[in-house]
Amino acid sequence: MTLTLHVDGDRWRAHLRRTVEEMPGIAPVVKGNGYGFTPGRLARRAAWLGVDTIAVGTYEELPEVADRYDGSLLVLTPWRPFSPAVDPALHRRVVHTVSRLDDVAALAERQPGARVVLERMTSMRRHGLGRHDLWEASEQMRRSRLRPEGVALHLPLTRGRHLPEVRRLMEDVVGAGLARLPVWVSHLTPSELGTLRAEYPDVTFRPRTGTALWLGDRGALRVTARVLDVHAVERGDEYGYRSRTAPRGGHLLVVSGGTAHGIGLEAPTGDLSARSRAATLARGGLDAAGLARSPFWIGGRQRLFAEPPHMQASMLLVPQGAAVPAVGDEVDVRVRYTTTSFDAVVVS
Numbered sequence: 001m002t003l004t005l006h007v008d009g010d011r012w013r014a015h016l017r018r019t020v021e022e023m024p025g026i027a028p029v030v031k032g033n034g035y036g037f038t039p040g041r042l043a044r045r046a047a048w049l050g051v052d053t054i055a056v057g058t059y060e061e062l063p064e065v066a067d068r069y070d071g072s073l074l075v076l077t078p079w080r081p082f083s084p085a086v087d088p089a090l091h092r093r094v095v096h097t098v099s100r101l102d103d104v105a106a107l108a109e110r111q112p113g114a115r116v117v118l119e120r121m122t123s124m125r126r127h128g129l130g131r132h133d134l135w136e137a138s139e140q141m142r143r144s145r146l147r148p149e150g151v152a153l154h155l156p157l158t159r160g161r162h163l164p165e166v167r168r169l170m171e172d173v174v175g176a177g178l179a180r181l182p183v184w185v186s187h188l189t190p191s192e193l194g195t196l197r198a199e200y201p202d203v204t205f206r207p208r209t210g211t212a213l214w215l216g217d218r219g220a221l222r223v224t225a226r227v228l229d230v231h232a233v234e235r236g237d238e239y240g241y242r243s244r245t246a247p248r249g250g251h252l253l254v255v256s257g258g259t260a261h262g263i264g265l266e267a268p269t270g271d272l273s274a275r276s277r278a279a280t281l282a283r284g285g286l287d288a289a290g291l292a293r294s295p296f297w298i299g300g301r302q303r304l305f306a307e308p309p310h311m312q313a314s315m316l317l318v319p320q321g322a323a324v325p326a327v328g329d330e331v332d333v334r335v336r337y338t339t340t341s342f343d344a345v346v347v348s
């Protein structure tokens with residue numbers, strides 16, 4: 001009621017098309033909250049983009065995207081014997097990631113003919129096979145009834161500094177006899193991808209990309225909340241679940257957006273240095289009264305929570321003298337898209 005993600009449709013779609021052109025072979029990632037858009041919406045958008053593969057984070061996410069997109073479905077979380085079984089209707093579309101030697105045989109037994117990407121450990125150290133295990137897994141795959149679909153390299157977020165590591169890992173990929181299959185990579189820039197394609201002309205690099213695709217043009221996105229109520233308060237008036245008293249006169253604003261949407265006490269932006277806090281204290285500002293910054297912006301300024309956010313709404317304190325919006329007005333909100341559930345996504 002209503003935290004809304006507004007999308008400038010023309011601008012967003014133009015950015016998506018440009019990114020797909022810049023990153024040939026891209027597998028859009030549609031996991032989690034779908035980067036704020038919902039996975040289902042992104043799956044349909046991926047179909048519109050004409051890609052042959054999308055990536056989900058977990059097996060649990062498959063049902064939400066499988067009937068909105070009809071290409072291959074790469075699961076990024078490595079398969080484990082305790083992973084939920086895949087609907088047999090999806091067996092031909094799902095590509096599993098395997099990151100431990102033992103799982104090669106276990107998956108072959110569970111789902112003969114399964115499509116598999118072998119994950120090589122990187123400096124991320126999250127999941128992956130070591131050099132020798134990659135070679136061994138490749139040998140086992142040759143003997144098993146699994147369908148090899150390439151090698152995965154999940155690289156850290158160090159933009160533009162991946163090449164030495166990728167070159168080292170490519171030696172292992174070549175050594176394991178896997179270089180004729182695609183190499184699925186994460187977090188390489190278009191220019192790094194270009195360099196690698198020139199250095200390894202026979203290898204197909206396939207970038208698995210979410211943020212740079214869906215959220216790559218922030219100017220196309222805007223988040224707003226509705227003002228649900230406005231109450232004038234005087235210094236000392238009681239309010240809220242915790243019966244605080246207003247440290248100054250002004251207005252209490254009730255706006256849509258609370259903990260259930262992922263609205264938290266910590267705002268993602270703003271100067272929180274000791275120096276700026278000291279300056280605020282000296283001015284006797286509202287945060288000196290123990291009020292925390294909110295992600296809601298009104299009149300060009302980041303406002304303070306009057307108390308911690310509620311489940312679906314938040315109370316803000318707007319000090320005397322500041323412009324007061326009316327009930328029904330929309331105010332700007334700055335949130336992390338990957339941790340926010342919007343009530344509505346409006347694409348123009």
Ligand SMILES: *Cc1c(COP(=O)(O)O)cnc(C)c1O
Pocket residue numbers: 029031076154185186187208209210211212
């Ligand atoms: C989430 C994820 C990605 C996509 O990350 P972005 O930063 O959103 O592009 C790529 N690869 C793996 C293995 C992931 O888990």
